[in-house]
Amino acid sequence: MSALAVNRIGLAREAYKGGPSTLCAGCGHNSITNHIIKALYDLGVEPHRLAKLSGIGCSSKTPAYFVEQAHGFNGLHGRMPALATGAGLANRELVVLGVSGDGDSASIGLGQFMHLMRRNVDCTYIIEDNGTYGLTKGQFSATADVDSVHKKGAVNHYQPIDPCAVALSVGSTFVARSFSGDGKQLVPLLKAAVAHRGTAVLDIISPCVTFNDHDGSTRSYSWVKDNDEGIHDLSFIPYFEEIRVEYEAGEVKEVDLYDGSTLVLRKLSEDHDPTDRLAAMRLLEESRTRGQLLTGLLYVDEHAEDFATRERLAEQPLRDLGEADLRPAREQFASLMRELM
Amino acid sequence: MDPIVNDLTILAATVNGSGSQSANLVLTRAIFSMGIPVAPKNVFPSNIEGLPTWYDLRVSARGYQARRAQHDLLIARNPQTWTHDLAAVVAGGAVVHDDVFLASGVREDVEYFPVPFGRLGKTRIASDSLRKQLTNMIYVGVVAGLLGIPFDNLVTGIERTLATKPKAWPVNIDAVRVGYGYWEENFSDRPISHVLRPVVGGTDGLILVDGNQAAALGCVMGGCTVAAWYPITPSSSLCESLTGYADRFRTDPETGERRIAIVQAEDELAAAGMAIGAGWAGARAMTATSGPGISLMAEFAGLAYYAEVPVVVFDIQRLGPSTGLPTRTSQGDLGFAYRLGHGDTRHLVLLPGTAEECYEFAQRAFDLADRFQTPVLVLSDLDLGMNLWMSRPFDYPEAPFDRGKVLTVDDLERLEGDWARYRDVDGDGIPYRTWPGTPHPNAGYFTRGSGHDDRARYTESPEAYQANMDRLARKHRGARTAVPGPVTVSGGSALGLIAFGSTHHAVVEARDELAARGLPVDYLRLRALPIAPEVADFVAAHERVYVVEQNRDGQLLEILSEELPAELVARLRSIRHYDGQPIAAAAVAAPLLALEAVCV
Numbered sequence: 032m033s034a035l036a037v038n039r040i041g042l043a044r045e046a047y048k049g050g051p052s053t054l055c056a057g058c059g060h061n062s063i064t065n066h067i068i069k070a071l072y073d074l075g076v077e078p079h080r081l082a083k084l085s086g087i088g089c090s091s092k093t094p095a096y097f098v099e100q101a102h103g104f105n106g107l108h109g110r111m112p113a114l115a116t117g118a119g120l121a122n123r124e125l126v127v128l129g130v131s132g133d134g135d136s137a138s139i140g141l142g143q144f145m146h147l148m149r150r151n152v153d154c155t156y157i158i159e160d161n162g163t164y165g166l167t168k169g170q171f172s173a174t175a176d177v178d179s180v181h182k183k184g185a186v187n188h189y190q191p192i193d194p195c196a197v198a199l200s201v202g203s204t205f206v207a208r209s210f211s212g213d214g215k216q217l218v219p220l221l222k223a224a225v226a227h228r229g230t231a232v233l234d235i236i237s238p239c240v241t242f243n244d245h246d247g248s249t250r251s252y253s254w255v256k257d258n259d260e261g262i263h264d265l266s267f268i269p270y271f272e273e274i275r276v277e278y279e280a281g282e283v284k285e286v287d288l289y290d291g292s293t294l295v296l297r298k299l300s301e302d303h304d305p306t307d308r309l310a311a312m313r314l315l316e317e318s319r320t321r322g323q324l325l326t327g328l329l330y331v332d333e334h335a336e337d338f339a340t341r342e343r344l345a346e347q348p349l350r351d352l353g354e355a356d357l358r359p360a361r362e363q364f365a366s367l368m369r370e371l372m
Numbered sequence: 373m374d375p376i377v378n379d380l381t382i383l384a385a386t387v388n389g390s391g392s393q394s395a396n397l398v399l400t401r402a403i404f405s406m407g408i409p410v411a412p413k414n415v416f417p418s419n420i421e422g423l424p425t426w427y428d429l430r431v432s433a434r435g436y437q438a439r440r441a442q443h444d445l446l447i448a449r450n451p452q453t454w455t456h457d458l459a460a461v462v463a464g465g466a467v468v469h470d471d472v473f474l475a476s477g478v479r480e481d482v483e484y485f486p487v488p489f490g491r492l493g494k495t496r497i498a499s500d501s502l503r504k505q506l507t508n509m510i511y512v513g514v515v516a517g518l519l520g521i522p523f524d525n526l527v528t529g530i531e532r533t534l535a536t537k538p539k540a541w542p543v544n545i546d547a548v549r550v551g552y553g554y555w556e557e558n559f560s561d562r563p564i565s566h567v568l569r570p571v572v573g574g575t576d577g578l579i580l581v582d583g584n585q586a587a588a589l590g591c592v593m594g595g596c597t598v599a600a601w602y603p604i605t606p607s608s609s610l611c612e613s614l615t616g617y618a619d620r621f622r623t624d625p626e627t628g629e630r631r632i633a634i635v636q637a638e639d640e641l642a643a644a645g646m647a648i649g650a651g652w653a654g655a656r657a658m659t660a661t662s663g664p665g666i667s668l669m670a671e672f673a674g675l676a677y678y679a680e681v682p683v684v685v686f687d688i689q690r691l692g693p694s695t696g697l698p699t700r701t702s703q704g705d706l707g708f709a710y711r712l713g714h715g716d717t718r719h720l721v722l723l724p725g726t727a728e729e730c731y732e733f734a735q736r737a738f739d740l741a742d743r744f745q746t747p748v749l750v751l752s753d754l755d756l757g758m759n760l761w762m763s764r765p766f767d768y769p770e771a772p773f774d775r776g777k778v779l780t781v782d783d784l785e786r787l788e789g790d791w792a793r794y795r796d797v798d799g800d801g802i803p804y805r806t807w808p809g810t811p812h813p814n815a816g817y818f819t820r821g822s823g824h825d826d827r828a829r830y831t832e833s834p835e836a837y838q839a840n841m842d843r844l845a846r847k848h849r850g851a852r853t854a855v856p857g858p859v860t861v862s863g864g865s866a867l868g869l870i871a872f873g874s875t876h877h878a879v880v881e882a883r884d885e886l887a888a889r890g891l892p893v894d895y896l897r898l899r900a901l902p903i904a905p906e907v908a909d910f911v912a913a914h915e916r917v918y919v920v921e922q923n924r925d926g927q928l929l930e931i932l933s934e935e936l937p938a939e940l941v942a943r944l945r946s947i948r949h950y951d952g953q954p955i956a957a958a959a960v961a962a963p964l965l966a967l968e969a970v971c972v
Contacts, residue, residue, distance in 0.1 A: 079815055082653065082808045095818055095830070102808035103818040104652055106645070107675055113600075113637070113645025114652070120598050120633040121655035122809050143645075146638040343623075343630050349597035350654030350807060354772055356631055357595045359621040361768055367589075368765040370535070371579035 059211035059237030070221035090132035090159035109140020112147035122348035127154035161239035169242030205231035219267035262327035389421025391505030402529030407574025411437035513551020588613035590734025598650035607688035640665035644672035654807035660686035674713025682741035700952030701754035725876035742776035801847030855900035868914035881957035
């Protein structure tokens with residue numbers, strides 16, 4: 032009998048699984064769910080510390096499909112950022128992970144998405160981006176490609192909103208893009224995103240096999256496979272693992288994350304420095320004009336303070352504070368009453 | 373004729389942004405320090421500078437705090453509104469005005485006291501930068517002379533009003549003295565119809581506080597740790613006061629570490645969402661807004677009702693619909709707030725009627741939200757929230773927080789995994805919950821605004837849906853005896869009157885007037901929704917019951933008509949006031965007399 036494989040906190044991979052998916056067979060979102068499970072397992076996140084939040088749509092169903100033991104909150108369309116902000120303020124010990132879609136983040140909740148990043152709320156923010164409204168049967172979303180053709184023949188005439196470009200423009204401290212089918216790239220990015228302190232945005236292109244997997248869509252499997260241009264080869268070394276890297280001078284860059292983890296970037300096609308925001312913006316724009324999807328870690332700032340830190344919040348979860356911590360003393364209260372007389 | 377003592381209403385008509393607010397507060401606090409009850413009301417425009425603004429200062433020996441529409445003394449400093457303001461003065465009243473306004477031939481039945489404010493300001497106030505503000509202090513001195521306010525009380529008024537700026541005391545005292553001197557030289561031989569005389573101990577032990585400040589302090593004492601808001605008149609001062617209290621009471625003086633998060637959100641959607649996210653995670657959380665914000669919060673209110681997340685929402689009502697009159701008062705959100713959200717939604721709604729209740733109900737709101745795992749809306753209004761009110765000092769809370777049915781690790785251990793988030797274990801419709809972060813493998817569950825069974829699993833089952841909605845209705849019914857109960861004053865009259873919120877103060881005075889005219893009226897002040905069982909008893913005990921409220925459509929009447937037994941509904945009559953001014957006693961007594969004349 033072989034011993035069951037466990038992670039650093041003694042949990043089997045099984046502990047990170049959730050309920051069965053009700054999404055379409057072959058949906059890119061299901062692959063993302065599996066990559067999230069692997070990342071959280073590898074990191075050894077304690078299931079009870081995880082808070083999974085989501086908006087509305089196919090993507091937002093997925094938190095039910097991983098880490099069953101964790102608390103989840105499938106809230107309102109486009110409003111997950113607000114719920115995540117509040118939950119994180121109530122308890123700084125939570126590992127907050129938000130899952131949204133392109134409808135959530137690029138349309139109905141674009142404002143909340145931007146303000147979340149602007150505040151640098153400590154959370155992982157995943158966009159499962161398929162360019163379409165799946166649950167309501169395939170309308171274009173705001174990330175849909177211009178001139179792309181709907182199943183029934185309609186053409187989208189409007190420029191897409193690129194969540195990564197938006198993220199860079201509002202000073203997001205962690206911006207990455209990946210593809211649901213690319214676990215090799217995505218899992219290290221997910222781990223780095225969870226380890227990052229602040230808002231870590233991951234725009235994950237995820238083909239909708241039912242409504243948006245046709246020729247001409249940059250969110251189809253075939254298109255991504257042909258046009259994906261990764262900017263780095265990634266590996267992630269959690270703080271609890273010894274750092275062993277095959278170091279090749281000039282080709283490897285290490286990014287130290289706040290908790291002591293290290294993200295190792297090996298140069299692939301572009302010599303991109305992910306701490307250079309301007310360069311990231313330029314790369315995005317260049318790849319857009321070339322009709323390519325740039326994936327990888329576009330930008331990271333490990334020095335920015337996250338929201339709760341900047342607000343000087345107590346380390347102890349606010350929700351645990353009692354009367355003695357929260358009510359002024361009787362003398363203080365009496366003195367306030369005297370001032371009002 | 374002997375002057376009337378300690379009973380008048382002063383109207384100061386000025387231009388907003390000119391610094392008249394400090395002058396008006398000094399006058400208010402000076403009179404209050406004489407032991408005479410005061411009730412000031414700001415009638416201000418939705419504007420920063422240059423539009424007309426009024427300050428309505430009621431002085432009442434009997435302590436009436438409602439607005440009174442007749443003005444005995446006008447301070448006229450706004451040429452734009454001069455004619456209009458003059459028309460509001462009672463016959464025989466006094467008018468202190470800028471001497472450049474033409475008084476002759478306008479009204480013969482009032483006493484004019486022209487003051488060269490411009491010249492006095494230029495020649496007697498040294499500071500160029502403060503001249504505009506300090507010129508307003510001159511009228512404080514003139515009025516003090518006319519009414520007989522001792523100079524010491526004016527000094528007290530200045531020190532109290534500018535408590536944090538002692539350096540500004542001398543220049544303000546000098547400016548008041550300029551006005552006082554002008555009165556001595558020019559008007560001291562002209563007594564007016566009203567006079568103020570100090571009352572020893574008359575206001576001892578009382579505080580002056582606005583409802584928003586009181587509610588903010590209630591949030592502090594009630595253990596609020598997350599507050600999210602978006603600026604909107606007339607609720608902004610609630611969260612701004614809370615920020616002040618947070619600096620003082622929730623911040624470690626050495627490390628600067630804070631025991632509360634106050635977030636100015638990007639809009640009211642986000643403000644509600646942050647509070648609900650925090651409530652879900654176990655914090656006592658709130659947001660504060662007014663009508664337009666409440667409209668936006670409808671979406672999140674429905675989620676919190678259905679997913680059963682505690683949150684406290686303050687609605688400081690202003691006059692709608694839409695943008696409406698943003699700086700005028702109203703009770704027009706009652707019906708909307710009660711059912712805020714689509715589908716079958718019912719909330720707990722608290723209706724504070726005094727500043728003290730703003731303080732107390734804020735605390736109770738957090739207990740009720742935790743106990744019933746649901747949104748609690750606290751409906752105040754602009755009049756209650758932004759005006760100063762006399763109040764007895766607030767009590768320090770003795771009771772611990774009621775955090776409701778929250779399962780700990782020990783509880784979960786004992787239950788051996790046998791718990792379900794939405795199961796009605798105790799028969800009161802209130803289930804048990806766990807907070808995220810509870811270190812137990814059975815603690816987690818999946819909260820959703822979509823259909824769910826008792827284990828919080830997604831379901832579209834008709835039976836599960838209906839059972840859940842019935843349980844929510846049961847929970848809501850159960851709250852009828854847990855929310856603040858009505859306050860009843862009964863003297864065996866056949867007539868009853870039901871009111872809530874700031875309408876209370878007009879009712880108090882109107883009942884005295886009606887009793888003096890031989891028409892005593894019993895009174896029930898409603899303090900929360902859902903309506904308490906006593907309301908039906910009260911209606912049953914009276915032949916006719918007048919429901920008085922500050923909205924056009926009789927929203928409380930509508931709720932009562934729906935929730936009271938049908939045979940009682942025919943007894944209800946309606947009195948409505950909805951012009952945006954705080955309701956006056958006359959707006960209660962006059963229609964009631966008219967309607968009774970038809971009845972008898």
